[in-house]
Amino acid sequence: MAAGLAADAWIHWRFAPDMAPGPHAPGGTIAGDDLFRAQAIAAALAGLLVLVIANRWTYAIAFLVAASAAGAVLLYYSVDFGRLGPIPRMYDPAWSSDKTISLSGEVVAALAALAGFLTFRAPERHRATSSSR
Numbered sequence: 001m002a003a004g005l006a007a008d009a010w011i012h013w014r015f016a017p018d019m020a021p022g023p024h025a026p027g028g029t030i031a032g033d034d035l036f037r038a039q040a041i042a043a044a045l046a047g048l049l050v051l052v053i054a055n056r057w058t059y060a061i062a063f064l065v066a067a068s069a070a071g072a073v074l075l076y077y078s079v080d081f082g083r084l085g086p087i088p089r090m091y092d093p094a095w096s097s098d099k100t101i102s103l104s105g106e107v108v109a110a111l112a113a114l115a116g117f118l119t120f121r122a123p124e125r126h127r128a129t130s131s132s133r
Helices: 003-018 034-052 057-077 098-121
Strands: none
Touching: 003 034, 003 057, 003 098, 034 057, 034 098, 057 098
C-alpha cells in the first residue's frame, strides 16, 4: 500500500511543473501544478501514516487518497469537463507509461487500504478480572 502511494506521490510531484497554468489561464482557478503537488504530498503523508500508525483511520485516509486519485486519472482521461469551479480543465486523452505507473500504484494502494480497513482488529488489552483473584 505504501509503495503504491509512493509511486503516486513520485509521479504527481515529477509532473507538477508541467501542469503550471499558462499566461491565459482564467482567474479564480487553482493552478494545476498546485493540485499535483497537493496530491503528491497527500499520497506521501498517507503512505507514511499507514507505515507508522496502522489502524482503521489511517487505512481509511489511504483509501480516500488513492481511490480519489485513481478516479481522477480515469475520469480526466475519458471525459472533458472543461473547468469545474476552481479546478482547471484537466482533460488529457493521451496515455503514457507514467499514467500506468500512477494508476497502478493508486489502484493497488486503494485495494490494500480497503482490505486493511475491513480486516483491521485492534490488539486486545489484557485485563485482570476480579474473578481471577
